[in-house]
Each structure stands twice: as C-alpha cells, then as structure tokens.
Amino acid sequence: MGLMVNGKWDSAATMIPIEAGRFVREPAAFRDTVSADGASGFRAEAGRYHLYVAYHCPWAWRTMLYRALKHLEPVISMTIAIPNDRREGWVFGEYSGGCTPDGANGFTHLYQAYAAARPDYSGTVSVPVLWDKQRHTIVNNESPDIIRMLNSAFNAFTDAQDDFYPVPLRAQIDAVNERVYHGLNNGVYRAGLAKTQAAYDEAFDLVFETLDWLDERLATQRYLVGKQITEADWRLLPSLLRFDLVYHGLFKCNQRTIASYPQLSNYLRELYQYPKVAALVNVPHFVRGYYSIPGINPTGIIPRGPAGFHEALAAPHDRARL
Secondary structure (H helix, E strand, O other), rough: OOOOOEEEEEEOOOOOOOOOOOOOOOOOEEHHHHHHOOOOOOOOOOOOOOEEEOOOOOOHHHHHHHHHHHOOOOOOEEOOOOOOOOOOOOOOOOOOOEEOOOOOOOOOOOHHHHHHHHOOEEEEOOOOOEEEEOOOEEOOOOOOHHHHHHHHHOOOEEEEEEEEOOOOHHHHHHHHHHHHHHHHOOOOHHEEEEEEEHHHHHHHHHHHHHHHHHHHOOOOOOOOOOOOOHHHHHHHHHHHHHEEEEEEEEOOOOOOOOHHHHHHHHHHHHHHOOOOOHHHHOHHOOOOOOOOOOOOOOOOOOOOOOOOOHHHHOOOOHHHOE
C-alpha cells in the first residue's frame, strides 16, 4: 500500500505494524487543534479549513458525518478520495459517488499534503486530514480529535448547536469509546489483518464479546450514554454500517451479522434515519474501497451485493419504546 520515506512516496514500501502476529495501529502524526478563540494556534474561521476524506474509511467517515450533522458544509470544504487499490495511496480525481479533483490545493495524491506539511515526513499517509488553507499545513489527522473540533469549535458559523460531547457525560462517553474502539472499531482490523491463528482468534472473540455487550446495553437504554445521542453513538455507527458489508466476510468476523442482533439492528436503523446520515452511506464506495486492496483481497474481485441495504436500514425501528 506504500508509505512515505523522508518526504518521498514509496509505493513498494509497506508498514503494517505487527507484534506477535497482531496488527498494531500507528499513532497519528499531526495533533494540533482548531479552537474558537484561536488560543490553540489555529482559529476557527469559515472557509479556512479543508477535509481530505474517503467514504469507505470509517475514521474519515466520522469527520464527514460531523461536518454534515453540524451543518458545516459551507464552512469547511472537502475532497473525497477515490476507492482504489491504494498502490499510490489516497488518490483524488473524478469518480462516481462524489469524488472530484482537489479544489483546495490541486493535489492528486494525499501524500502531497503530507510532504507540504512536513517535507521530511516518514510514515503512513492516512485520512482524515484537516488542512489549514491559510498556513498551508496539516492541522490534524486523528479522527477523534477532528470530530471534537467540529462538535464545538465552529459553533459561531452554524445553526446546528447540538453538543455530542456534553460535559456531564464525558467520563461515560470516554469509557464507552475506549471499549468500543479496542473491541470493535479497531478490533475488526486486528481480526482481518492478523498474521497468526492465535492473534485472529483473540481479536475475533473480542469483537463478538463487544457486540454482545452492546446489544445487551441497548436492550435497556435507547443510546449508549444517557438519554440522548452522543459522540459514543456516532463513533460506533461507522463500524456497524460496514460490518455486514465488509467485516463479516473480508475480515473473517463471521460468527454473526449485525442484522441478527435484535437491539443493534434496530439501533442502527434509528441512527441511519437521523437527518443527513443516509446520504453519507455510500455502499459502492464502502465495498470497493476494502475489496480493492490486494493485500486483503488478492484476486481483486469486487462483490456485487448486497441488494436492498438502504431499504433495510430505512425500515421502521422500535427504539422509541426506550
């Protein structure tokens, strides 16, 4: 899949960190913050920032979701990567489903943004990227950081004032996020990219322990934390949307589907039906983006199904009973 070495893209280089057969995610390299008052060094301003994203990447999709939920489309511009085989990393250009050439910098490849921000950068090139058009640099490439910036830093520029990370619930949200991240968000990757049977078995068990726990939790409460939708729900959603489409088959997480969980499947329908969410569920990109990667799917054959995915999620749910 390639990576950067001393500021240059090397398509032959690979770096999927493995320890004892276990996939280990590389830490994000850019961790600056946009703040409303600019005290962080980056002031929230309309038109100043740009997102580089991809529909199929669940981490990038979170930031696309928050941009929509917070009505920030006129405030923060965005370029969507093509769901390709990643031999040249994340690539921009014309492609069905919303991909267009990069309007912020004219980049054809995301590694150009990394090289512009840090000329000697070495490491992986990942989405999402929050780019500062004024200073011509990357602010942040860590999705949890970016969604919290979008949650509150730009409130002066939007009529959507929902707070998905309210102060009284933060400790509970953080605790749920931690469990969901290790057990599911990243757990499916640990299963799908495992290099030993033992590493796979360990990750597989944790994935389904986490899904069982979530289904039980949602049997007695409408949302993961409190009586309102919070960041914990939105951080879970990308994994649920991709599970039956991709993780169940390609990542060998095939004990159960989300559709077979009574609470999770109803909960997923409710979140899907929340305003602006359904429009971001790009099934062809979700599927092609994963199945195009040779290291995961050597044949390159892209599944044609499933039929009726959107229709199933648009069906009535029963979450109002809680």
